[in-house]
Amino acid sequence: MSWQTIAKKDFQDSVRSRTLWGIIGAFVLLIFLLAYLATDGNINSTAGFVSVIGGAFLFGILLFVPLTGLFISIKSIVRERETGTINLLLSLPHSRRDMVIGKFVGRSAVMSISVIVGFLPACLLILVQAEVTPIFELFAFLLATVFLGLLFVGIGVGFSALVNSETQATVGGVLLFFLLYLWPAIFNILDIDLPAFLDRFYLFALFFDMLAAIFSLREDVPNASVVELDGTNFAEASATSAPIHMQHWFAFVILGVLIAVPLAVGYIRFDSNDL
Amino acid sequence: MAAIELNGLSKQYGNLTAVQNLDLQIPNGEIFGFLGPNGAGKSTTINIILDFVKPTAGQASVLGMNCQAQGKELRQRIGVLPEGYDVYDRLTGRQHLEFAIESKSATNDPQRLLERVGIANAADRKAGGYSKGMAQRLTLAMALVGDPDLLILDEPTTGLDPNGARQIREIIREENRNGTTVFFSSHILGQVEAVCDRVGILREGRLVADDSIEGLRDNVPGGESLVVEGVGFTDSVVASIRAMEGVESVDERQPGEMLSISLNSAASKTAVLSAIEDTGATVSDFSTEEASLEDLFAAYTTTGGAQA
Known part of the structure; x- marks a missing residue:
């Protein structure tokens, strides 16, 4: 399969980026430090653990994941166009669609490794400090974080296929970073009330819904999006039967759409343009 | 196919x-x-x-x-x-x-x-x-x-x-x-x-x-040059050679002694040589040169012989 070959090559290439490992290294230290501060008391229940881990990791999830995700993806295609490596790639029997898919898969693998490396030392510290051994909860956090990372990779690769220069990609990446966080605030300032379903597209809601969905595999979590609940306290929320599009697992459908649409839009333009 | x-x-x-x-x-x-x-x-x-x-x-x-x-x-x-x-x-x-x-x-x-x-x-x-x-x-x-x-x-x-x-x-x-x-x-x-x-x-x-x-080579005018050596290639002789049928250009390699004459494919070398003798000049030696490939290329890729 063509895209698999590209994904493999792309992974080999991009995982060797020194800048990437610099970013990961800096975040390993920061997340570890925050985890150390957060666990500086005893953790003796799983519920307490979840709030500690949430507090410790929030910074990493807020900054590390989008920054890394956009960094590794936003130039993934346009850089090949500017340097000319794309001429080697597309001289081989690959279509441009293979390239977009291969890039997304390859960079997703890099993203997953970055998240695991970035958070693992802090996770180990928490396990050592905690009296309970919340392996499953840690795993759920990591998995939801990886999924959030894929969102940025998908948007970044799609954007990279769309633009014509690395400069456009850089500017676009910075704008996207802020826009993805600030769009609810913008609607707020404009005093526009969004339907609850659209609130689900907000990154925090998306993250906590995915987390809830993963938790629900092992624990009793109400099957509803956090936007339907009062805050993020799953335990206290009442289990009303939410409609399908408001159930927590539906976050994965939203994630899929948020990844697929930018990739598709980028691909369509990339495919119809001259290199 | x-x-x-x-x-x-x-x-x-x-x-x-x-x-x-x-x-x-x-x-x-x-x-x-x-x-x-x-x-x-x-x-x-x-x-x-x-x-x-x-x-x-x-x-x-x-x-x-x-x-x-x-x-x-x-x-x-x-x-x-x-x-x-x-x-x-x-x-x-x-x-x-x-x-x-x-x-x-x-x-x-x-x-x-x-x-x-x-x-x-x-x-x-x-x-x-x-x-x-x-x-x-x-x-x-x-x-x-x-x-x-x-x-x-x-x-x-x-x-x-x-x-x-x-x-x-x-x-x-x-x-x-x-x-x-x-x-x-x-x-x-x-x-x-x-x-x-x-x-x-x-x-x-x-x-x-x-x-x-x-x-x-065959298709390019001036595909061949005639190089003549001798004495008496004065300016008036050169001018009359230039006017001969089939001659495209004349280049004085050594003034008075050696000329390079570009011919088109219709030209007859012997006719040109005897015409030169008729002007009073003496031809001691002659040879033909094929146009270099670079000349050929230039002929095809430039307008009016200007450099590409």
Whole structure:
């Protein structure tokens, strides 16, 4: 399969980026430090653990994941166009669609490794400090974080296929970073009330819904999006039967759409343009 | 079925016409040299064949497959050294070849290919540290993966020293002996004359010649020069030679003693020689020179003899 070959090559290439490992290294230290501060008391229940881990990791999830995700993806295609490596790639029997898919898969693998490396030392510290051994909860956090990372990779690769220069990609990446966080605030300032379903597209809601969905595999979590609940306290929320599009697992459908649409839009333009 | 077939191919960039109504057929098994000065549209034509660029009008097909609709399928059967490429800085030479081999589901040995292009000792170094010539050799090795039926090489000798250029020509000949059609472009005629069966010359997006090298010589006016040595070639004698039928131009190599007379194909050398004697000058020796290939190229690629 063509895209698999590209994904493999792309992974080999991009995982060797020194800048990437610099970013990961800096975040390993920061997340570890925050985890150390957060666990500086005893953790003796799983519920307490979840709030500690949430507090410790929030910074990493807020900054590390989008920054890394956009960094590794936003130039993934346009850089090949500017340097000319794309001429080697597309001289081989690959279509441009293979390239977009291969890039997304390859960079997703890099993203997953970055998240695991970035958070693992802090996770180990928490396990050592905690009296309970919340392996499953840690795993759920990591998995939801990886999924959030894929969102940025998908948007970044799609954007990279769309633009014509690395400069456009850089500017676009910075704008996207802020826009993805600030769009609810913008609607707020404009005093526009969004339907609850659209609130689900907000990154925090998306993250906590995915987390809830993963938790629900092992624990009793109400099957509803956090936007339907009062805050993020799953335990206290009442289990009303939410409609399908408001159930927590539906976050994965939203994630899929948020990844697929930018990739598709980028691909369509990339495919119809001259290199 | 032709290896390459272009029908009425045109490419317009805004107001600029890069390729204009190009018709070309390259039969299987041929070595075709695609010549033209920089900016004549050679790379645009190749980029259309590779589907890097969409044509404004016309059709391009390779091995019977449409370049736009069946690009992936046809690239399975060709090897390409594209223009304006760059290697992956962080991947080694060997990884580049492994990528090409896997992409084509081929079974080549990367080491063997690297030996063939002469960079086996750099196989495990990152290609970012390669010189331009080494990168060119690596890309050629990638083009040879999977025993392609057609090799498309865009300016394959750029960045290479004369020795490297000669090695590339040898590889082209070897591949051709094994039945591979070779299509390669160059802006230097000397690079193609040694290997090509046929030459096409592109100028301002139009094909101005499509012939063998011998055929090109025959078609160019001033294809031959008569060099005469002797005494008494005064200005008035030179002027009268210039006025003779069949004489295109006269160049005084050594004033009064040696002249180089460009003749068109209709001219008779003996008639010119006896006419010179009739002017009172004495011819002690004469020889003929074929126009150099560079002259030929210049004749096809410039307007009114101006430098390209």
